[in-house]
Amino acid sequence: MAFKAKAKHSVTDHPQYRIITVEQPLSIAAESYRRIKTSLEFANVDTRPQVIQICSSMQGEGKSVTALNVAATYAEDGKKVLVVDLDFRRPKLHRSFRVENKDGITDVLAGHIKLEQAIKHGEHGIDCLNRGSKAPYPTAILGSDNMADLFKTLRKQYEYIIVDCPPILAVSDAAIISKLCDGCLFVVSQSKTEKAAARESVKTLRDNGVNILGCVFANISAKRGDYYYSNKYKYYYQNYYGKENEAAKANEEVAEEEKKEN
Numbered sequence: 001m002a003f004k005a006k007a008k009h010s011v012t013d014h015p016q017y018r019i020i021t022v023e024q025p026l027s028i029a030a031e032s033y034r035r036i037k038t039s040l041e042f043a044n045v046d047t048r049p050q051v052i053q054i055c056s057s058m059q060g061e062g063k064s065v066t067a068l069n070v071a072a073t074y075a076e077d078g079k080k081v082l083v084v085d086l087d088f089r090r091p092k093l094h095r096s097f098r099v100e101n102k103d104g105i106t107d108v109l110a111g112h113i114k115l116e117q118a119i120k121h122g123e124h125g126i127d128c129l130n131r132g133s134k135a136p137y138p139t140a141i142l143g144s145d146n147m148a149d150l151f152k153t154l155r156k157q158y159e160y161i162i163v164d165c166p167p168i169l170a171v172s173d174a175a176i177i178s179k180l181c182d183g184c185l186f187v188v189s190q191s192k193t194e195k196a197a198a199r200e201s202v203k204t205l206r207d208n209g210v211n212i213l214g215c216v217f218a219n220i221s222a223k224r225g226d227y228y229y230s231n232k233y234k235y236y237y238q239n240y241y242g243k244e245n246e247a248a249k250a251n252e253e254v255a256e257e258e259k260k261e262n
């Protein structure tokens with residue numbers, strides 16, 4: 001099935017990759033993603049990061065979800081934003097755009113298609129560049145001059161580029177990818193990431209001279225203070241059903257409970 005370059009692809013349908021700023025724009029979760037964006041603006045006083053790598057220690061810690069949601073907050077501000085799937089080993093970002101993983105970066109680099117043909121346009125103002133055909137030597141391609149040139153071109157076309165990548169402890173790709181980026185956001189999953197793994201990853205990033213812009217906590221467990229989280233969900237549900245005043249009230253209750261907790 002040929003890909004139509006201008007077609008708009010649904011970004012939110014995939015159950016695993018929800019864009020909370022679109023689904024529940026007034027929720028605490030959506031606000032947290034916007035806070036990440038604001039923090040990034042102030043991470044480097046002199047130069048704002050334009051190409052941001054999203055990495056974590058292991059699989060399934062929330063890199064792709066974070067990449068999409070951070071991108072969505074830029075799109076929400078009317079910025080031109082692209083998400084790039086540089087997880088060449090297990091690429092999954094295309095699923096969130098409901099397209100096949102074909103006609104992507106590797107196909108552009110091989111000269112089979114033009115860059116414009118590879119870029120998919122998501123329905124919420126987020127563009128996406130998938131891996132495309134399977135690459136036999138991912139590390140070599142990621143570190144190639146052609147890849148560096150591709151990113152130079154993309155920097156001219158987009159205000160923000162969010163890069164999804166494989167786990168730091170699984171393969172050396174993340175360190176190579178960091179050379180294409182201005183800095184990285186390190187994702188920690190409260191339910192999955194082990195302290196030792198996080199420490200090891202941060203050490204690896206530092207040893208490779210990676211500019212760590214900040215840390216994102218994903219998959220926050222409901223175990224910590226059930227009343228806090230039940231109220232948080234109350235906020236989500238009320239917001240979902242459009243009762244914004246009640247949602248705001250629930251939000252205040254959460255803030256009050258947080259104050260008591262501390």
Ligand SMILES: Nc1ncnc2c1ncn2[C@@H]1O[C@H](COP(=O)(O)OP(=O)(O)OP(=O)(O)O)[C@@H](O)[C@H]1O
Nearest residue numbers: 016058059060061062063064065066167218219220
């Ligand atoms: N902030 C979050 N809150 C709740 N669930 C989340 C959050 N971030 C991610 N998840 C869930 O965690 C699971 C793994 O997320 P995701 O696919 O983004 O991880 P990943 O680090 O990209 O994994 P991989 O290394 O396999 O590509 C998904 O089911 C996703 O819905």
Ligand SMILES: [Mg+2]
Nearest residue numbers: 063064087092
């Ligand atoms: Mg992923």
